[in-house]
Structures are given as C-alpha cells and as structure tokens.
Amino acid sequence: MLNGISAGLVSIGTAFALNCGTAIAADKPGNGFQTLSYRLALTPDIPAKSLAGRETIKLRYTSDGVQRLSFSANALIIDSVTLDGVTLDHEVQGDVLSFKLPRPAQRGRTATLRISYHGRPARGFAGSQLTLYTSYFACDWMICSQNKFGEKAAFFLDLRVPAGMSSMSVGTLVSKRKGPDGSEFHRWKAPRPYSAYLYGFALGRFNRASEQAGPSKLTYLSDTADEGELRRRFADTKDMIAFLTTKAGVPLPVAEYSQLLVDGSEAQEAATYSVLGTDALPTSPNDPSEDWAIVHELTHQWWGNLITCETLKDFWLNEGITTFMTAAWKEHRYGRAAYDAELDVARGRLERARAAGFDKPLAWDGAYPTLGVRRAIHYSKGALFMAHLRAALGEDAFWSGLRRYTIEHAGGAVTSIDLERAMEASSGRDLRALFAEWVFEGGLPD
Incomplete structure (x- = not known):
C-alpha cells in the first residue's frame, strides 16, 4: 500500500517532463x-x-x-x-x-x-x-x-x-x-x-455532505459513497485543518474546501479542492501507515497553492515541505514513532537513488534520469531536509521560521532563498552553509 511519502507517486509530480531542467528554448511556453x-x-x-x-x-x-x-x-x-x-x-x-x-x-x-x-x-x-x-x-x-x-x-x-x-x-x-x-x-x-x-x-450526480471548520465550509462529494461514508472517510479533516493552521500561522486559505471521492488511487490537489481515490485512503481507521492522502493534498492548500515555487527548480518547496508536514501530522495524530516511520520511508527512497549513483541538491536545475529519482530528491530528500532543520534549530525557531515563511509569502511565488531567510530570521543563525550542503551545492551527507 502507498503511504505518506508515496504521495509523490500520484500527486502533481507525476506530470512534468523528465527533462524539464534542460535549457530554455526561445519559444518556451509563457516566455515574453x-x-x-x-x-x-x-x-x-x-x-x-x-x-x-x-x-x-x-x-x-x-x-x-x-x-x-x-x-x-x-x-x-x-x-x-x-x-x-x-x-x-x-x-x-x-x-x-x-x-x-x-x-x-x-x-x-x-x-x-x-x-x-x-x-x-x-x-x-x-x-x-x-x-x-x-x-x-x-x-x-x-x-x-x-x-x-x-x-x-x-x-x-x-x-x-x-x-x-x-x-x-x-x-x-x-x-x-x-x-x-x-x-x-x-x-x-x-x-x-x-x-x-x-x-x-x-x-x-454527486452525493454530498458538508460541515464547518471555523470560517471555512468543508464539502465532501462522491458518485458512489453515501453521506454517511463520506463523513466517516473525511472525519479527520477538521483536525488536520486545525493542526496545519497552527503550524502555518495562516488559516485555511479558502472559504470552501471540497474533497471529491472517486474510485481508484487518485490523490491530486487543485486550487480549492482535492480529488482522492478510495484506494489511496486507509482501509481501516487509525492506521498511520496508510493515513497520508487526505492530509498531503490538504497541506497543499498552504504549501504549493497559496505559496508556489517560482520554477520547477525549487519544486521541493511544494512537495518536500508538504511531505514533511504529512509526517508531522502523523506525529501529532499517532505519536513520534509514526513520524520516524514516515521519514524512514523517505530515507529508503533516497538511498535507492543514491545506490543508483544519483543524488543532487534540492534546487538542482539539471535533468533527472527518471521521474522516480526526481521524486526521491524533491519529495523525500526535501522532507528529510525539513526534519533536519527542525532538529538543528529546535522546535520554537523551526516552527516560527515556517510560519514566517508562510505569512510573508502568502499568495506569491518563492525560491529556496526565501525559506533560508525566514529560517535565519527566526533562529538568529547563519544558515548559508547548511542550505548550501542540502539545497544549493551538495548531496546528502553520510
């Protein structure tokens, strides 16, 4: 079964071309x-x-x-x-x-x-x-x-x-x-x-259920599940929003957030809603190994949708932060062991890429040999770097830095430098060497 780190297999990272890091053509879409x-x-x-x-x-x-x-x-x-x-x-x-x-x-x-x-x-x-x-x-x-x-x-x-x-x-x-x-x-x-x-x-022809989460309306839809099942499937959404709001320092950025339940393994965010397949959701309640899709796609309402990487070079800011926050939610919901287990999955994915001879800094702008390797860097390594920052800076400085980054750049586009500056401001530390090692210059240290 997929787990939280595996959101990379079905979220927006499945979409872009493997060679998107190559040179920009004169007629590249959007130029001029x-x-x-x-x-x-x-x-x-x-x-x-x-x-x-x-x-x-x-x-x-x-x-x-x-x-x-x-x-x-x-x-x-x-x-x-x-x-x-x-x-x-x-x-x-x-x-x-x-x-x-x-x-x-x-x-x-x-x-x-x-x-x-x-x-x-x-x-x-x-x-x-x-x-x-x-x-x-x-x-x-x-x-x-x-x-x-x-x-x-x-x-x-x-x-x-x-x-x-x-x-x-x-x-x-x-x-x-x-x-x-x-x-x-x-x-x-x-x-x-x-x-x-x-x-x-x-x-x-959708069945529908709705509820309030603070000022925002939550709507659950499906053409196969009835209202009762929709409420059971998405029962944790309100708690997830409360958790993410606290960590982001910004409330859910939309007045109405919808989740469409479909058959299959879909897990895809859009600007104000998500599409989620039944195969991507837990088959039994309280299973941390399967609990990822709802919170991962919801998290993108902040990191990815409200704040978006300027280019694919910094795509890890969308997916690495979101993958880390999925692990952080699991820690909040199930305990530290669930957080560690999620990060272990990320390490495994990155180690397989390294064993194949490929490990690049998070903001590397070159071509990736496979989409799976790209995910290992942007999703998994990105999540591991956020966890490393948390451990290095301590709880107060780290979460304060993430809130600063989110509040200052809400509605805009960002690069990795923006995150570095926010973390430096919150911690009072010079983080150039740390960001150089992980983000700009080197591979993951042994």
Whole structure:
C-alpha cells in the first residue's frame, strides 16, 4: 500500500517532463508575456471524455519584440484564434503551441487572445460514463502554460452541465442559469490568482455532505459513497485543518474546501479542492501507515497553492515541505514513532537513488534520469531536509521560521532563498552553509 511519502507517486509530480531542467528554448511556453486572467466557457461530453470550449486570455507583454505567444501543446483542435480582433495562425512544434503575432509586441502593453477549440484531451480527463473530473493536466483541456508555476492568474469558468448534474471547480459557484435541453450553465470564480496547473473541474450526480471548520465550509462529494461514508472517510479533516493552521500561522486559505471521492488511487490537489481515490485512503481507521492522502493534498492548500515555487527548480518547496508536514501530522495524530516511520520511508527512497549513483541538491536545475529519482530528491530528500532543520534549530525557531515563511509569502511565488531567510530570521543563525550542503551545492551527507 502507498503511504505518506508515496504521495509523490500520484500527486502533481507525476506530470512534468523528465527533462524539464534542460535549457530554455526561445519559444518556451509563457516566455515574453504574463497571463493576467483566463475566462473559459466549456461544454464537456462526459461519455466521450471530450469537450468544446471558448477561452479568453488577458495578457501583458514582459519583453520587447515578442513575435509569438507560446503555450503548452495539447491534443485539442484549434478552430479559431484572434488577438485584439485580428486573426492569427497557429502551429505546434513538439510540446509547444504558438500563435504568430502580426507585429512584434511592446513591453508593458496588454492584449486579449480569444481561442475556440474542441477535441478529446490526451491527459487529465478521468471518470465513468456518468462522471468526469480533471487531474493535473489543465493545459491539456485548455490553453495555458503547464509548468509556468510562478505565474498566477485569475480564473473564471462557465460550465455547461447536463440536466440533473452538479459541478465542482475552483473557488465559488457564483451563478446558475438555464441552458438548452434542460442543461444549466454554472459560473465559477477563483478567489485569488492561482498557477495554471491548479485549475480543474468535475461533473456528476454527486452525493454530498458538508460541515464547518471555523470560517471555512468543508464539502465532501462522491458518485458512489453515501453521506454517511463520506463523513466517516473525511472525519479527520477538521483536525488536520486545525493542526496545519497552527503550524502555518495562516488559516485555511479558502472559504470552501471540497474533497471529491472517486474510485481508484487518485490523490491530486487543485486550487480549492482535492480529488482522492478510495484506494489511496486507509482501509481501516487509525492506521498511520496508510493515513497520508487526505492530509498531503490538504497541506497543499498552504504549501504549493497559496505559496508556489517560482520554477520547477525549487519544486521541493511544494512537495518536500508538504511531505514533511504529512509526517508531522502523523506525529501529532499517532505519536513520534509514526513520524520516524514516515521519514524512514523517505530515507529508503533516497538511498535507492543514491545506490543508483544519483543524488543532487534540492534546487538542482539539471535533468533527472527518471521521474522516480526526481521524486526521491524533491519529495523525500526535501522532507528529510525539513526534519533536519527542525532538529538543528529546535522546535520554537523551526516552527516560527515556517510560519514566517508562510505569512510573508502568502499568495506569491518563492525560491529556496526565501525559506533560508525566514529560517535565519527566526533562529538568529547563519544558515548559508547548511542550505548550501542540502539545497544549493551538495548531496546528502553520510
């Protein structure tokens, strides 16, 4: 069975290319402009796992002389595209979809890109004949830049929903209106700008349970589990939120947090919700070895979603901290032995990578031989470094540093230096050598 450290096998780390640390191409998705907002109108076809969509992207040029707008390529068919009303051509080269501008752009100017498309996404669509949910690969069902983590944009989504079905997406359902054939249009709005990989939605005939956790509403949904089972499965969520709030120094960053229970082993966070498979949850209560998926994905609401690594170079700030906090939750819930056991799993994963001749600093920017090795560094080694910091600085300074880091960078993007500075400020110590050894220069010491 998977355990807390194994969140790396099913969370967002499964998604990015193994060579994402290689040199940046001139037309790398997102180069030369900043996306300010996405507005989408989507009509999904649940049985076919396809969709038709219209998308409006507001953007600002960040460089002079931009000649193309490049995004992540996908399997969708582009029907039309205009920039400020002017029709553009498009082309796909490798993993890049680009639109050629009629003239080079000027830095600081804004523009509006409108795109219509249809097709069947190659990734990121899952469910049954009666349900549909997305998983990580947002830029396979819309036009965006999948790995531009540091860019956060506003998100608005109009979903055409079949008669009798409900929807879930990022943020708040702000309106419903009748559509043709008994369908409805559901309008969703994100509460703040988020990185594109965190966008998502779900459609289905869901059973539902809800409760309050302080000022936030918790909603549990499933097309197979009834209200009673949903409450049993997610019974610890309120305690997890209380624990994480104390450690982060920031309350749950969303007014409503939803958890969608599906068949299988899914464990995926989105901006304001998570999708969790029954196979990823404990088969019996009070089993620390299996208790990880709910708290891991919930933890991303703080570290990953609210605070996001600027680039994949510092991806360990998303996943290493979250994996460590999963172990810390287990310590709080089950005792120190559960914390140590979780870290032992991390050591085992890292030792296997080292035995294969691979160990790099956490912020290394090169290519990884396999995705499993990348996880061993970003998830497992990242968690071990956080545990090492805790032991080296002591309880008060460590947790004070994590709270400082979280509060100061809430809503923004970060690099490893930001964590170092927060820990130095809280401890009064010069941590350059320690961060150099683990994060910037060396491998794990013997």
